[in-house]
Amino acid sequence: MKHDKIERNLGILLVFTMLAISAGGMVEIIPLFFIKETVEKVEGVRPYTPLEQRGRDIYTREGCYLCHSQMIRPFRDEALRYGHYSLAAESKYDHPFQWGSKRTGPDLARVGGKYSNDWHTQHLIAPRSLVPQSVMPNYPWLATTELKYDDIQDRLKSLRRVGVPYSNSQAEYQRNVEEFGEDVAKTLHIPDAQKNLEAQAQSGNYDTDPSNITEMDALVAYLQVLGTMVDFKKYDDDYFVKFR
Amino acid sequence: MSQDKAATTTPKTTGHNWDGIEEYTNPLPTWWIWGFYITFIFTVVYWLLYPAWPIGDKFTKGIPGLHTITYTAKTADGKEVEKTTHWNMRAKFMHEMNEHQADQKQWFDKVAATSFEDVSADAELMQFVNSAGKTLFSDNCAPCHQAGGQGKIGMAPNLTDDHWQFGGTYDEIHETIAEGRNGVMPPFQDTLEDDQITQLAHYVLSLSGEPHNPALAATGKTLFTGAGICFTCHGPDAKGNTAMGSANLTDKIWLWADIVGTTGQEAKVAEVKRIIAGGVNRGVMPTWEGRLKPEQIKLLTVYVHDTLGGGR
Numbered sequence: 296m297k298h299d300k301i302e303r304n305l306g307i308l309l310v311f312t313m314l315a316i317s318a319g320g321m322v323e324i325i326p327l328f329f330i331k332e333t334v335e336k337v338e339g340v341r342p343y344t345p346l347e348q349r350g351r352d353i354y355t356r357e358g359c360y361l362c363h364s365q366m367i368r369p370f371r372d373e374a375l376r377y378g379h380y381s382l383a384a385e386s387k388y389d390h391p392f393q394w395g396s397k398r399t400g401p402d403l404a405r406v407g408g409k410y411s412n413d414w415h416t417q418h419l420i421a422p423r424s425l426v427p428q429s430v431m432p433n434y435p436w437l438a439t440t441e442l443k444y445d446d447i448q449d450r451l452k453s454l455r456r457v458g459v460p461y462s463n464s465q466a467e468y469q470r471n472v473e474e475f476g477e478d479v480a481k482t483l484h485i486p487d488a489q490k491n492l493e494a495q496a497q498s499g500n501y502d503t504d505p506s507n508i509t510e511m512d513a514l515v516a517y518l519q520v521l522g523t524m525v526d527f528k529k530y531d532d533d534y535f536v537k538f539r
Numbered sequence: 540m541s542q543d544k545a546a547t548t549t550p551k552t553t554g555h556n557w558d559g560i561e562e563y564t565n566p567l568p569t570w571w572i573w574g575f576y577i578t579f580i581f582t583v584v585y586w587l588l589y590p591a592w593p594i595g596d597k598f599t600k601g602i603p604g605l606h607t608i609t610y611t612a613k614t615a616d617g618k619e620v621e622k623t624t625h626w627n628m629r630a631k632f633m634h635e636m637n638e639h640q641a642d643q644k645q646w647f648d649k650v651a652a653t654s655f656e657d658v659s660a661d662a663e664l665m666q667f668v669n670s671a672g673k674t675l676f677s678d679n680c681a682p683c684h685q686a687g688g689q690g691k692i693g694m695a696p697n698l699t700d701d702h703w704q705f706g707g708t709y710d711e712i713h714e715t716i717a718e719g720r721n722g723v724m725p726p727f728q729d730t731l732e733d734d735q736i737t738q739l740a741h742y743v744l745s746l747s748g749e750p751h752n753p754a755l756a757a758t759g760k761t762l763f764t765g766a767g768i769c770f771t772c773h774g775p776d777a778k779g780n781t782a783m784g785s786a787n788l789t790d791k792i793w794l795w796a797d798i799v800g801t802t803g804q805e806a807k808v809a810e811v812k813r814i815i816a817g818g819v820n821r822g823v824m825p826t827w828e829g830r831l832k833p834e835q836i837k838l839l840t841v842y843v844h845d846t847l848g849g850g851r
Contacts, residue, residue, distance in 0.1 A: 326593030369632035371639050376678055378830065380632065409830065413821035414683055417694065425691065426682060503821045528829065532633075533612035539590065539627040 332538040335384045339524045341475050342388045342459045343517070344482040345447050345492040346499075350517025352450070353510050354393065357434065364395035365404040365521065378405040379527050382535060388459050400431055405522030415515045416502045437511040438502055447488045461485050590627055600625040610634040643671070650841070651834040655709035658841050665845070672842025675835055679827065680843075688847040692797045695824075698847045702792045706781035713840040715824060716831075722784045722822025724795075727767070727815050735762055739769065740811035746777050746789045750804040784822070795819050 301307050327333045343351060354360070367373050369380040381404045386392045410418070417424060420438055422431040455461045462468040463485045471480035482491050493508065495516065502511035553562040585591065588606040592599040609623045610633035624630050640647075646667040650658055658664055677686065683695035690697030696704050704722065705715050727736060742759025744751040763769045763777065770777075772785040779787035786794060793799060796810045827836055 326598070329596050330593055330598055331596045369629050371632070371635045374632070374636065375639075380629070408825055409679070410682060411821065411823035411825060413823060414694065418682075425694065427686075500820065529615055531612055531614040533610065533622060533630075536612075536622075536624060536627065536629040536633060539629045 333383055334387055335382050335535055335538045337382060337384045337525050337535075338529070339526055340384050340387060341479050341524060342454070342461060342483055343520070344495055345444070345451065345488040346495040346513050347517045347520050348450065348454070349442060349444055349447065349492065350510075350513035350515070351393075353437070353514045354517060355391070359403075360393050360395045361397065362399035362431070363401065363403045364398050365392075365402065366394040367402055367404045373402070377402045378522065380535075381522075382525065385522070385525060388454075390454055390457050390459065400429075403518070403521055407519045407521040407523035412499075412501050412515050412519065413503050415518055416511055419511065419514065437514055438504075438509055440510045442496075442508045442510050442513050444489065444492050444508070447492055448485050451485045451488055455485070588626065590625070600627070608634050611637050646671070647834045647838070650838050655713075655837075655841060655844070659845050665841075668838055668841050669846055671835075672838055672846060675831070675839050676842060679831070680839070683824075688843070690794070692793060692800065693795060696794050697792070698843055700792060700848065702787060702790060703781060704779075704786065704794070705784045707844070709840055709844055711781065712844050713836065716839055716843075717826070717828045717836050719826035720784060720822070720824040722819060722824075724772070724785075724814070724819040726818030728817065731762075731767060731815075735767065736812050736815050737808065738762055739767055739815055740808045743777075743788050743811050743815075744798075744804075744807055747791045749798060749807055751808070752804075795822075 301311060342348075365381070365386070367377045367379070367381045374380060381394075385404075386394070414425065416438065418426070419434045421433055421435070422429040451459075451461045452463065455463060460467070460471060460474070461483050462471050462480070468480060468484055471483050474480075475483070481487065482495075484491075496508040496512045497505065499512070499516055499519075501513075501515035501519070502509055550563045550565055553564045555562045586599070586601075588601045590598055590600050603625070606626045607623050608626055608630040609621065610630060611619055611621050612633060613619055646664065649664055650668065653661070653664070658668065676684075676688070680688070684690055684698055685695075688698035690699075696702075701707070703711070705711060705720050731739070738755045738759035739762050740759070741751040741755035742757075742763055745753070745756040745759075763773075764775050772783060773779055773788055774785075777788040779785045791799075796814045798807055798810060801807050801810050827839075831839070
């Protein structure tokens, strides 16, 4: 086809432009769906519990990803500060993923367990009371806003549709028992989501105020699980090299 | 020069003519064209050296043996093995970590193999402890204990004074860092009356010479050593017990009640009452075993004890 013809015909130009752009993207992305080593074989990664998932919703709602990445790259300086590099497997149940592309604050991929619940609560209410040089905004309303979770089942059902293995039937529950063990499988059962969310908020005491379930409870529960699912002590420290 | 060229040669046009405006068809500069060809050559070289082409459920990993990385890895059971593999980001990372560790290994090995007291006595080794300790402390401890280890009232104890909630010996500090701590005090608002809590607060303030009402403090004392059961954790002399992390109430060091930042007897009493009534359920020090390496925890122990100020 003559260049002339393409340039003089907007419709054809549009189609060819789109083809050219998508070819590059497809060549890079599609093979990853088929290459077996993309997602590492590793134990421990599970979908979020209902409370953690609500915390994750709040994380995205407040735009935490704009300043915090959740992706430790395999570089020396990052490993020394943040810990083991992130695995693809660790975000396989994330919709949408929170890798981020900008670090105004530190990476949060392995923040779970690094600080106490009380620290997170106070730090989210008033970051500069603990880290004087911080430029993070205050999020005081998290501690005073009751968590809305009457729609938690719908939220989990949506995630189930895009492939996260929350169970909605006895058969699916059994499959989860086999894959994750009974304790985890129970927390992934959609009909019990409300009950599980309340139980975790009560026993976890995330915002150090057991009287009610706030958005702070959910967000801290989410932060405290980040990067803690894989027990790296069980693996040789070069185990993940062979997947690349 | 290009201007001269434009002036002396008549460029060809595409033949397109829009309202008298013609489109030139100048050839691309030669250097640019060559740059373009070189990118093709670069790509082919890249294919031969690096992971590149997807094939089915695998991908090419460069020509075997042409571009490799050798690194030393630690297995899950602690053995060191040397491995050589095709170039990839994670192997490169292993190699870089090896190099980094080689720089520090001799020092960390020495810290790991030496007793706390001998590390402390070795001036050269302490230089390493101080610089590595400062970095580790800033990354991991400062968010709670603050940049200089001065602590934060209502959050984390001061590490620069001689009072130690869970003990200030090397072994005790090491246990605190490695295994974490959980400082709890039960709330007394349901078991004691409000005026009893007031009396206790006056007694507690009297112990460290803060303003108080002596009559109320005297009643508070009988409560402290009796029905209030405070003595079971804080001891009959109110000096605390490092084995369970109960505070020494006779000194002027406060962690949970902000007595230093409060003025006036009434406000100080209210502050102490708040703690007795509500208890403490947030004195959590995280576990660092697993996040930090054993030799890093040992180094931090010496740093906290010697440089910030251990139990003396």
